[in-house]
Each structure stands twice: as C-alpha cells, then as structure tokens.
Amino acid sequence: MHKFVSERAAGIPASSIRKMFNIAQGMEDVVNLGIGEPDFTTPGHIIEESMLGAKAGATHYTHNAGYIELRKLIAKETEELINQFVDPENEVIVTIGAMGALSLSMLAVINPGDEIIVQEPLWSNYVSHCLLAGGQPVTVPVYEDDDFNLKAEEIERKITARTKAILINSPCNPTGAVMSRENLEDIAELVRKYDLLVISDEVYDRIVYDGTKHVSIASLPGMKERTVIINSFSKTYAMTGWRVGYAVVPSEIQKPMVKLQESIVACAPSISQKAAITALQSSREQVQEMINSYDRRRKLLVEGLQQVPGFSCKLPKGTFYLFANIKQLGRSSEEVAMDLLTKARVVTVPGSGFGQAGEGYLRFSFANSEDNIKKAVERIDKFVRQEYGLS
Ligand SMILES: Cc1ncc(COP(=O)(O)O)c(C=O)c1O
Known part of the structure; x- marks a missing residue:
C-alpha cells in the first residue's frame, strides 16, 4: 500500500467485473455478456x-x-x-x-x-x-x-x-x-x-x-x-x-x-x-418494449446454454442476468471465465466475484443483441467441447 493511501480505501475489495473488462478492452472481436447495464440508449423523448x-x-x-x-x-x-x-x-x-x-x-x-x-x-x-x-x-x-x-x-x-x-x-x-x-x-x-x-x-x-x-x-x-x-x-x-x-x-x-x-x-x-x-x-411503452426484448434474449440464452456440455441453468424470473451452474466443468469460475475470455472471446463474470457462495457459477448478462447471444453460445459450446473435451 502506498504511504499516502488510506487503510479505508485500500481495504475496499476491487471489482472482479472490472478486472474482466480491463482484459477484454485490449482484445478484438469479443462478445461481452459481462455488462451490467441495458444496451439500449435512453428513449429519445x-x-x-x-x-x-x-x-x-x-x-x-x-x-x-x-x-x-x-x-x-x-x-x-x-x-x-x-x-x-x-x-x-x-x-x-x-x-x-x-x-x-x-x-x-x-x-x-x-x-x-x-x-x-x-x-x-x-x-x-x-x-x-x-x-x-x-x-x-x-x-x-x-x-x-x-x-x-x-x-x-x-x-x-x-x-x-x-x-x-x-x-x-x-x-x-x-x-x-x-x-x-x-x-x-x-x-x-x-x-x-x-x-x-x-x-x-x-x-x-x-x-x-x-x-x-x-x-x-x-x-x-x-x-x-x-x-x-x-x-x-x-x-x-x-x-x-x-x-x-x-x-x-x-x-x-x-x-x-x-x-x-x-x-x-x-x-x-x-x-x-x-x-x-x-x-x-411519460408512457411506459418503450420500457415495456425493452423488457420484451430482454425476455426474448433470456429464452435464447437459456435454451442455448442448456445445450452446452457442463452447463446447467433455469430461466431467471427477473433482471437481465443468468447465473449458470458450471460445477460439472470441475474448474473454478475464475478459470472458466478467463478461458472463455481469452480462448473463446466471450466475456462473462466468475461467480466468485459475487462472494464465495457464487463459486461454481458464471454470470451472463443478456442485455446484448440476439445475434451476439447466439454467437457467444456457439463459441462457448465449441470451446468446451474442443478444449475441455466434453460432449
Ligand atoms: C443490484 C444493483 N443495485 C444498484 C446498482 C446501481 O445502480 P445505479 O446505476 O442506479 O447506481 C446496480 C448496478 O449494476 C445493481 O446491479
């Protein structure tokens, strides 16, 4: 710790989400399913x-x-x-x-x-x-x-x-x-x-x-x-x-x-x-359209990941996040998230970033386009079969 930095500031844990993003920034052709915010622009009005x-x-x-x-x-x-x-x-x-x-x-x-x-x-x-x-x-x-x-x-x-x-x-x-x-x-x-x-x-x-x-x-x-x-x-x-x-x-x-x-x-x-x-x-029409769109993406992501060996997940009831179980892969969530980023070019967040009880899971955000979700699932599926030898 630097001599001028307070113990209070140094004691605050660094975000593992940021860590993944920082690595992803230097890479090309990455599908980011780590993002914790809507991909839509604020309604024009x-x-x-x-x-x-x-x-x-x-x-x-x-x-x-x-x-x-x-x-x-x-x-x-x-x-x-x-x-x-x-x-x-x-x-x-x-x-x-x-x-x-x-x-x-x-x-x-x-x-x-x-x-x-x-x-x-x-x-x-x-x-x-x-x-x-x-x-x-x-x-x-x-x-x-x-x-x-x-x-x-x-x-x-x-x-x-x-x-x-x-x-x-x-x-x-x-x-x-x-x-x-x-x-x-x-x-x-x-x-x-x-x-x-x-x-x-x-x-x-x-x-x-x-x-x-x-x-x-x-x-x-x-x-x-x-x-x-x-x-x-x-x-x-x-x-x-x-x-x-x-x-x-x-x-x-x-x-x-x-x-x-x-x-x-x-x-x-x-x-x-x-x-x-x-x-x-104003009317909530555009809000509802965004929610309908998350709903379609939610189903697409869950259907896709359910086909990937070693992954299991259920439809989440709310938010634009999916917490997928990856325990069958037999590796830490950090290792899997890092592999997916560096070898399959898909950003996810390791469950351990949400505390020890999150180990064995990956968080996916479906605040991303249907095309990107499809692409991410294809890449993950290919990677897991080829590199982890699962089928
Ligand atoms: C559970 C939860 N609470 C609060 C926030 C922060 O929201 P805001 O942008 O309004 O500060 C977030 C953002 O990711 C969140 O996921």
Whole structure:
C-alpha cells in the first residue's frame, strides 16, 4: 500500500467485473455478456426534454433532496407500489444513482461495528458501501436448490446484538431471483421481532418475466417505517450514465441522508433530474418494449446454454442476468471465465466475484443483441467441447 493511501480505501475489495473488462478492452472481436447495464440508449423523448430543461435554465444546484416536482412523482410511483402514503418532502431523496442512495443510507444508519446481514452471492458494492460506513457485512449463503431465495431461518441464525439491518435485493443481481410475498413476509416478521431496519434494493423492480410480480417489503404491515427503498432510473429507463436514483425512507433517516448529500455532492445533477421527471411522466411503452426484448434474449440464452456440455441453468424470473451452474466443468469460475475470455472471446463474470457462495457459477448478462447471444453460445459450446473435451 502506498504511504499516502488510506487503510479505508485500500481495504475496499476491487471489482472482479472490472478486472474482466480491463482484459477484454485490449482484445478484438469479443462478445461481452459481462455488462451490467441495458444496451439500449435512453428513449429519445427523455433526452430531448432534459436538454430543453437545461436550455430553459435547469443548470443550477437543486434542493439537496432533489426537485420537489421529481420527489412528488417518485412518491406517487412508490405509493402505487406499497399502497401507503409517501411524503415527498420528508420521505424521498433523489440521489446520484442507486449507488448514491445506498452509500448515503449506510452512512446515515451505521455506527462503527454495526452488522448488516446480506445474502451471498451478492452485488459486491454492498460490501464496499458497508465497510466505508464503518459497518461489518455478514453474509448468508443462498442456494440454487432454493431458487436462490434468501430464507428467514438462515438470516435468524446470523442475528446478533450488533445487527442493524438486513439488506435485500429483489429482483437480484447476480442470480435473477425474485422474492415471493411469503418469503418477504417471513423476513418482515424477523425484522419486527428483532427491531431491525431493511435496506431494500429494488433497482430491477420492473424487469420481471412470465407474470412474476415484484413485491416491495415496505408494502407489508409495519414495514414502511423500517424500510429504506432504493431505486433508480438506470435499469428501467436505460439511464445508467445519467446517474440518477432515489431512496424512499422514514423521515428520521431522510434528514441525515439529505444532510450527508449536501456535504458530499450537494445534489443529483439537475439535467438528469429533468430527464427523470420526463421518464416518470411519460408512457411506459418503450420500457415495456425493452423488457420484451430482454425476455426474448433470456429464452435464447437459456435454451442455448442448456445445450452446452457442463452447463446447467433455469430461466431467471427477473433482471437481465443468468447465473449458470458450471460445477460439472470441475474448474473454478475464475478459470472458466478467463478461458472463455481469452480462448473463446466471450466475456462473462466468475461467480466468485459475487462472494464465495457464487463459486461454481458464471454470470451472463443478456442485455446484448440476439445475434451476439447466439454467437457467444456457439463459441462457448465449441470451446468446451474442443478444449475441455466434453460432449
Ligand atoms: C443490484 C444493483 N443495485 C444498484 C446498482 C446501481 O445502480 P445505479 O446505476 O442506479 O447506481 C446496480 C448496478 O449494476 C445493481 O446491479
């Protein structure tokens, strides 16, 4: 570690997703199924309206919690989701992506040594945000045999006097699992029993298939006042680069989050907030088209990979990720991902990048064209048969 670098910064684990991308960058003709964002460009009318907003003067700092017009729209949207009143003044904060909402909420609630229970495999940034806030992530493994569902009894075993919150992510990156109402009810019971908070990352709430319904844990009895809902415009509206997200939180937590936001970044970008207003005001037709397209790609990828020797997978219920089982290959996920990259020219993410419980799996993103998905499957199939000698 360099003498000027803090222990805190050095202690944050590096992303294995980035590692794969950095290697892939120097290569030609690579099919990238490692990407964690929509391949679509933001719908044109959202871009245009935000530019008009900028020309009309929306180029200044906004309220630290975001434009009230946007907070009102977010409150309305959340009310429909949880069937309860949401106060746009005191319970909503617009942030720099969901990541902004996650980091501010952790900074607002964690005292040094507080434990946050989270499932594994997990999106690795949860660990970083928790550590940065001085907390201790405590992981609970989830299993393919349970459809990667986080079980209340497994959580209960990990609860200690230091437990502050349970972090849930449904629909889930990387497994694509969507938690059922019954599952959430069991967790909610625990949360009330042990007087805990829930941080509920719902950024993939709209990206669900086969009639699956996303349920927010905040909609369950007595849970709104114990839940930080994290959401974002990134995935639903293909707006990752705009960096705009939000949290819907109990007012006692919103206030410190606004104070923290004021001192760290002031506010989310005004132009992006204008774009978010347009996104929420307009019809969801284009969003639905994108979801239909992910759905076709999802089926194509699953059908394709099921034919590849050593691979097994089921249709994910949500997100644009597939967590494929590669245990039969008898090699580490990192080794397989590296082989696929360097010898088959396909980028995937090793399951171990999502924690030890992810070992034996590869994460595929199907936010890529049908042609590229077909090409990737052909390359993987050929590679596995030729190089690993499987059939
Ligand atoms: C589960 C999860 N939460 C949050 C984010 C970050 O979203 P945003 O772009 O809004 O910061 C991602 C992005 O990949 C994600 O997968």
